[in-house]
Amino acid sequence: MSDALLPTAAKPASSFFPASRLAVSLLFLMNGFMVGAWAPKIPDFAERLLLSKSELGLMILLLGAGSLTLMPVAGALMARFGSARVAKGMAILLLPSLLLLTYAGKVWFAAVAIFWFGGFMGAMDVAMNTNAVAVEKSMGRAIMSSCHAFWSLGGLLGSSTGGLLISWFGVSVHAVVATAAAILMLVVAWPLVLPDAPHPAEKSERKRGLPLQPLPWILGVMALFSMVPEGAVLDWGAFYVRHELGADLVLSGFAFAAFSGTMAIMRFGGDLVRDRFGAVKTLRLSTLMALSGMLISGLAPNPEVAILGFAICGLGIANMVPIAFSAAGNIPGMAPGVGLSVATFMGYSGLLAAPSIIGFVAEHVGFAPVFLFLPVLLLVVLMLSGLARHADSIRH
Template sequence: MTDQLLRARRGRMAVAAMFLANGFIIGSWAPQIPLVLSRLEISETTLGLLILIFGLGALVAMPWCGYLMSRHGSRAMLRIFAVLSSFALLLVALAGSVWAAAPMVFFLGGTIGAMDVAMNTNAVTVEKRLGRAIMSSSHGFWSLGGFFGGALGGLAIQAFGHLAHAAMVTLVTLAIVAAAYGYLSDGDKPAPSEQVRFRWPTNPLVYLVGFMALFSMIPEGAVLDWAALYLQQEMGSDIATAGFAFAAFSATMATMRFMGDGVRNRFGAVNTLRVSALIAASGMMVAGMAPDAWTAIAAFAFAGLGIANMVPIAFSAAGNQPGVASATGMSVVTTMGYSGILVAPSAIGFIGERTGFAPIFVSLAGLLVVVCLMAGLARSADFVAHQPAE
């Protein structure tokens, strides 16, 4: 094994650890959200505005991180924002009023969003070094971190309180980041003579790939925020049953993400994306037309199998666009894609209140069919390795 290949494989594990840490913070934030309502004595409307501020922080930071990476590379930015995001949840937990919480929530969303862009860009660098796909399994580690963060968070808060929980999240995240810190790949750092002023790309393919990411993530956000309510209000299921909707969706998505790199390496990004989009569309269509709750849950689980690899392929395509720096392409596509989770669900809730959620899930299947038709635009994800694996 060459020294270069060994460094690439260490870089692969290091960036996987960063995905794990990012997912762990997001998962740990989820059980803290209801406590913000009670401890700050605010209304649900105000809490909704704070959640929107979280999303705005991410959407503002993502293109800014792209500019910084165009000058300093993804490794430097990933290190900085990983450390900053480790403390962000603790700062939110320390806030004693809504006016103090608002900027801290913006900081949490911003650091998480910037870290997300940097780690996805760094994963593209590792893919080029290894000569094989690693993006899907990297997102699998993110899902795994989110699972542990959410599952353990409620128990920790109940046992030790919200502040102690936030402090523990900071310590655990810092430990993960420290273990990965020295092994991250740095192959995308521009030479001083190559540093240019950040510009929005003129290549329209970058924005079309961004729409593919957006159309893939809107259904994910819809299942996350509204599937349980759909099962309760429109199918009469109890709370326990309704909770299985996103749980089943997440389980199949995480499992498929760990399998996805092998599938993509064998069949290619375009074919994998095309079939994945059809599977996801079928699942969402059946979920919207399901006669009972358990059929809908099974359909959401089937949709998770398809959605799992769609966003990782779109991100790989963004980072490998000809004539566009990886940092620039990634910042554009992540910003567009994550708005599907951070912003679109609020509009879905507004519409669903008036029409019901069944027609919405059927309509979202149409977006996934559009991704299937656009799958050829992901051809750049089938890159030629800089250094083939041995």
């Protein structure tokens, strides 16, 4: 997109952290905070509704179904209204989710509430990623990795404060306080969100529905194969080092902490790396690092080596998804929201569905072979890494 197609507010900014970047960072922070605040509510949610483990699993599956259902809807809406308006609208609809989940007294209402939560969380995710692409274009520099770092920070804040509030004051007070905090983030961000102009390809894309050209789908595969290993480590890393490598309870917790910690740190610095070396080189180095870390964990003789492998893997995976999303939002001749809706849909479907498939496979062969297979997916990303050049179009 040339500068002529951008609104006045979107002309290249000289500031390192302009208002538009603060706004989109706050949107990521709010979304992650809502997700993090939900995590400590799950035990009460299950107990209040008398859900078995399998029934709770179905409820959580509904959350993922909501996300995957409304993500494409967000893409279609952005083709008409732009990412700023859709991100704000989806954020408003997301706000009452924690209250609905807290006060749901019937299973059917809880099912609707959790579908609502997942749906508008996912729809907002697509819109805020698209707005981050618009901010990248306006600044002429990468910001996507740091935006995802703010999402991780929001999740950490939401989960850590949520546990304390629930233990001190109960689930109702927690829901009100968490919702108020999310409202505050949105109020601060609201007037600063970058308004993005309609894209020339939007009308034709909207008429065709799903994009016909293969590039967004290939970038979606890159996002998918980057997020499957992420989901595997986050959901099964601790289980692997405890039950197959003999770690105690405390040490096994470091599997998750090492991976998520290095990933968050690298995401805050990832944009500087990408601006320095370009998206293609950054993606290739990141993929090789993730691949190496996963192999180290799969071949580890003890928990300590496996945890080291997960830490290295986190450093690598940190920038892979943000680069894939930036590339999907910068496909020549395609509306950013259309490409991003495909990439986010495919990527998050892997994050949501892969852990259950991995658990089923590992029950028969163990987790070590699974972690040794995952680098095959990363090799595919490495082979496709040249397509990351589209992420560098923010400078043109």
